[in-house]
Amino acid sequence: MLSTLMDKIGAHPKASSRPEATRASPTISTASHITADNDAASDPQSLSSSSTPPTSIGDGASISSTILKTEAISSAPATPAAEPRARSRRERTSVTTYNVKVLTGTAVHAPKKYCKNPDGTPVVYKKKERRKTISNDMLVGASGPANASTDSLDENNDRLIQDGIDALDLQWSVKKLSRSKSQIGLAGNAKKSVKPSPLRRSKSLYTKSAVQKFTNKLGAGKKSALSSQEDVASGATKIKRELRKLQDTPEFAKIETEPIIHEVWSNGKLVVEERPRKKKKTEEPPQVEEPKPEQKKVNVKKEKIWHSKGIYAGQSGYLDIFKNMPKGTAHKEDYGAAEMKATRRSILPLPQGAGQRLLHLGRDFKLPFDVCSPLPPGQPKPDEWRKTSSNRFAGDAALSWRKVKKDLQDISKCVCDVEDGCDERCQNRTMLYECDDNNCNVGKAACGNRAFDELQERRKAGGKYRVGVEVLKTADRGYGVRSNRCFEANQIIVEYTGEIITEEECDRRMNHEYKNNECYYLMSFDQNMILDGTKGSIARFVNHSCKPNCRMVKWVVAGKPRMALFAGDNPIMTGDELTYDYNFDPFSAKNVQTCRCGSDNCRGVLGPKPKDQKPVKEAIKDAVKATKKYGKRKFKEVFGVGDTDDSDLAPSPKKRKIKVPTGLKRSQSSASMKMVAKDAVKSVRKSVSSQYLNARKVVTVKRETVTTTKTKTKETVKVNSMKTYGSRRSKVPSRRSSMKTMTTPGTPEKMSSVGKRIIKPTSARKEYLADTIASIGRSGSSDTYKSPYGPVSAQGTPTKKGTIRVVHPSSLTGDSDEEM
Numbered sequence: 092m093l094s095t096l097m098d099k100i101g102a103h104p105k106a107s108s109r110p111e112a113t114r115a116s117p118t119i120s121t122a123s124h125i126t127a128d129n130d131a132a133s134d135p136q137s138l139s140s141s142s143t144p145p146t147s148i149g150d151g152a153s154i155s156s157t158i159l160k161t162e163a164i165s166s167a168p169a170t171p172a173a174e175p176r177a178r179s180r181r182e183r184t185s186v187t188t189y190n191v192k193v194l195t196g197t198a199v200h201a202p203k204k205y206c207k208n209p210d211g212t213p214v215v216y217k218k219k220e221r222r223k224t225i226s227n228d229m230l231v232g233a234s235g236p237a238n239a240s241t242d243s244l245d246e247n248n249d250r251l252i253q254d255g256i257d258a259l260d261l262q263w264s265v266k267k268l269s270r271s272k273s274q275i276g277l278a279g280n281a282k283k284s285v286k287p288s289p290l291r292r293s294k295s296l297y298t299k300s301a302v303q304k305f306t307n308k309l310g311a312g313k314k315s316a317l318s319s320q321e322d323v324a325s326g327a328t329k330i331k332r333e334l335r336k337l338q339d340t341p342e343f344a345k346i347e348t349e350p351i352i353h354e355v356w357s358n359g360k361l362v363v364e365e366r367p368r369k370k371k372k373t374e375e376p377p378q379v380e381e382p383k384p385e386q387k388k389v390n391v392k393k394e395k396i397w398h399s400k401g402i403y404a405g406q407s408g409y410l411d412i413f414k415n416m417p418k419g420t421a422h423k424e425d426y427g428a429a430e431m432k433a434t435r436r437s438i439l440p441l442p443q444g445a446g447q448r449l450l451h452l453g454r455d456f457k458l459p460f461d462v463c464s465p466l467p468p469g470q471p472k473p474d475e476w477r478k479t480s481s482n483r484f485a486g487d488a489a490l491s492w493r494k495v496k497k498d499l500q501d502i503s504k505c506v507c508d509v510e511d512g513c514d515e516r517c518q519n520r521t522m523l524y525e526c527d528d529n530n531c532n533v534g535k536a537a538c539g540n541r542a543f544d545e546l547q548e549r550r551k552a553g554g555k556y557r558v559g560v561e562v563l564k565t566a567d568r569g570y571g572v573r574s575n576r577c578f579e580a581n582q583i584i585v586e587y588t589g590e591i592i593t594e595e596e597c598d599r600r601m602n603h604e605y606k607n608n609e610c611y612y613l614m615s616f617d618q619n620m621i622l623d624g625t626k627g628s629i630a631r632f633v634n635h636s637c638k639p640n641c642r643m644v645k646w647v648v649a650g651k652p653r654m655a656l657f658a659g660d661n662p663i664m665t666g667d668e669l670t671y672d673y674n675f676d677p678f679s680a681k682n683v684q685t686c687r688c689g690s691d692n693c694r695g696v697l698g699p700k701p702k703d704q705k706p707v708k709e710a711i712k713d714a715v716k717a718t719k720k721y722g723k724r725k726f727k728e729v730f731g732v733g734d735t736d737d738s739d740l741a742p743s744p745k746k747r748k749i750k751v752p753t754g755l756k757r758s759q760s761s762a763s764m765k766m767v768a769k770d771a772v773k774s775v776r777k778s779v780s781s782q783y784l785n786a787r788k789v790v791t792v793k794r795e796t797v798t799t800t801k802t803k804t805k806e807t808v809k810v811n812s813m814k815t816y817g818s819r820r821s822k823v824p825s826r827r828s829s830m831k832t833m834t835t836p837g838t839p840e841k842m843s844s845v846g847k848r849i850i851k852p853t854s855a856r857k858e859y860l861a862d863t864i865a866s867i868g869r870s871g872s873s874d875t876y877k878s879p880y881g882p883v884s885a886q887g888t889p890t891k892k893g894t895i896r897v898v899h900p901s902s903l904t905g906d907s908d909e910e911m
């Protein structure tokens with residue numbers, strides 16, 4: 092029988108080999124299972140020969156259904172099967188995709204041309220007739236009349252239904268099952284099957300029990316969802332799927348999210364409890380949100396990174412010349428498109444761009460640093476001092492001052508040519524007399540010997556650059572003076588003005604007013620007078636240097652001595668500190684002040700080096716020797732000092748050939764050796780005695796200061812030196828002679844007294860000066876030299892160095908503002 096069936100099935104070999112046909116076979120086999128179950132089960136051969144090997148839960152049914160199908164076909168070959176509403180879908184588990192047509196039973200298992208009737212004739216379909224497939228229901232229905240008893244039929248039905256349900260996988264309807272046409276269709280008449288039958292009733296019962304089973308199976312854990320049998324039967328699958336999605340929702344779990352409001356009745360009234368208000372957001376502690384890093388725009392066009400160094404540097408081809416430009420200096424609108432284009436094309440834009448930018452922007456003009464440069468504002472300033480622009484007599488100095496006769500001044504007149512003017516060869520210049528309208532031969536326009544006049548005009552015009560000097564604070568020497576402009580060599584810079592005081596007055600001030608001072612502004616002046624710059628000009632702040640760039644020179648201007656600071660042999664540059672050699676006379680090596688000028692040839696002290704100072708005996712010897720050697724007259728002639736007799740100072744033609752002694756050359760800058768010969772012996776002798784006194788005093792003072800602190804000792808030592816000096820000086824019977832020795836040789840006093848002005852510029856004088864200048868030029872020394880006509884500088888400019896003196900205090904009183 093199986094072979095027959097197989098033969099019949101094999102009538103459609105292609106169809107059987109197709110999966111559709113394979114899947115269709117179980118539907119056919121459902122009915123055949125009733126008849127062929129045993130056979131099939133007992134005949135494994137038949138199983139093996141089956142077109143679809145049993146692979147799933149319905150394998151048994153499949154086998155039997157195959158048999159049944161063939162039987163059914165054989166029994167009712169021409170009967171088209173009733174509409175297969177419920178089809179077995181056992182294979183669904185193994186099928187990855189769904190075929191709707193197959194599931195709905197509308198699938199054509201094979202092309203029409205292969206569909207043939209059992210007799211081999213091709214199936215002719217009517218117009219709207221669909222190809223029918225055989226369903227389980229049909230077979231189940233058909234199994235009724237074909238088989239024996241009703242009970243067995245029910246059992247079979249029940250089992251089949253159970254199997255069918257298992258296989259149908261939720262897409263199964265009980266209602267439809269109850270109205271299944273297949274049950275009726277199996278009887279051979281579809282219309283008849285509509286009528287209720289005992290079979291139907293029993294079937295529904297069985298169905299119900301089966302459904303109950305199924306419901307229990309499905310509804311495990313979801314009982315609430317599947318409340319009624321009907322619902323389960325109609326939409327079990329849908330509910331299941333939807334519920335799956337809703338499983339996580341509170342509605343599904345029947346969780347009330349709304350707050351429960353308790354109804355409270357009070358006095359027959361419903362008191363509605365207010366819902367708890369939500370806390371205001373402001374009450375919540377402010378959550379500090381971490382600033383999210385700003386995400387860069389992704390759509391920003393990525394720029395190429397260009398080389399910034401090397402030969403390919405700057406080849407981006409674009410230079411933003413307006414970058415970093417100050418606002419308002421340039422506008423892109425001002426800049427032509429062509430230029431912009433050009434900048435874009437530039438390959439190495441830095442030089443071009445930089446030049447372009449510079450041209451476009453311009454630049455402020457700046458003076459060269461060495462032209463004029465004042466100190467920045469806010470500099471430390473010295474304590475206010477009384478400034479005087481001209482010398483004044485103080486005390487009884489005016490009484491002692493000997494005035495130069497006017498007629499004598501007028502007689503002295505330079506012999507310069509108008510063409511050459513008053514140059515270095517001017518007689519007045521060599522004698523440190525300033526030309527004026529009375530003594531100049533060429534007039535103001537051509538005269539070059541009017542330094543003080545020039546200085547006065549500068550000061551009159553005003554302006555800090557015309558004055559050209561300003562006070563600066565030095566690191567270790569107190570205040571100083573610097574230039575804020577340039578000065579030519581030998582140009583007058585600033586006048587040293589102050590009070591002209593007598594020696595007695597100077598002593599008094601030192602003992603009282605200045606006894607605690609560390610800095611002294613006392614300059615040996617003229618006619619044995621002292622120029623006290625404590626009340627004076629800014630020149631008082633000019634410091635000492637062993638390698639100075641200036642000179643302090645005393646000139647006679649309109650018959651009056653005046654001191655001024657002149658530039659040295661080299662020009663002064665802006666910002667240079669102005670210094671000159673003090674020729675400091677400490678009167679004792681023990682009382683010298685340490686020099687901090689910092690020059691390479693610094694002597695270490697403000698005065699001459701102690702080792703350079705000859706012992707007192709030697710100094711006396713030298714002085715006596717010199718006196719003996721040259722004789723009194725010769726000595727006077729050489730130094731131009733001596734008696735006031737004019738004839739004494741009359742230059743002898745021979746004198747010009749006299750060479751200056753080497754010792755004097757060297758010692759010119761030394762205050763101790765500036766003593767005038769005649770007085771020198773006296774003063775040296777007195778110095779000797781005073782030094783001995785001084786030494787004793789120093790010892791005494793030192794003993795006194797031993798117990799003081801270190802710092803105090805330092806101070807004391809410094810002050811001591813002054814005190815000692817003062818004490819020493821106070822014991823000197825007469826300082827007048829000593830003071831005289833400090834007076835610069837060839838001072839106007841002497842010069843005027845010797846009637847130097849009367850001396851006519853002879854050719855011999857000029858020759859002498861020329862020779863002296865030449866010799867100085869050869870020696871290359873910038874030291875000043877003594878000539879019969881006064882000191883001569885390396886340039887031939889006569890110079891008379893003022894001497895800073897340290898004088899001991901003495902009790903003198905009296906002040907006078909009488910102008911000199």
Ligand SMILES: C[S@@+](CC[C@H](N)C(=O)[O-])C[C@H]1O[C@@H](n2cnc3c(N)ncnc32)[C@H](O)[C@@H]1O
Pocket residue numbers: 568569570571609610611612631632633634635636684685686687688697
């Ligand atoms: C005429 S005053 C010069 C101005 C002084 N620096 C001031 O601050 O007023 C002279 C004094 O300045 C000091 N001084 C000047 N030049 C110096 C130097 N090269 N080394 C050390 N002290 C100096 C000394 O104390 C000296 O007594």
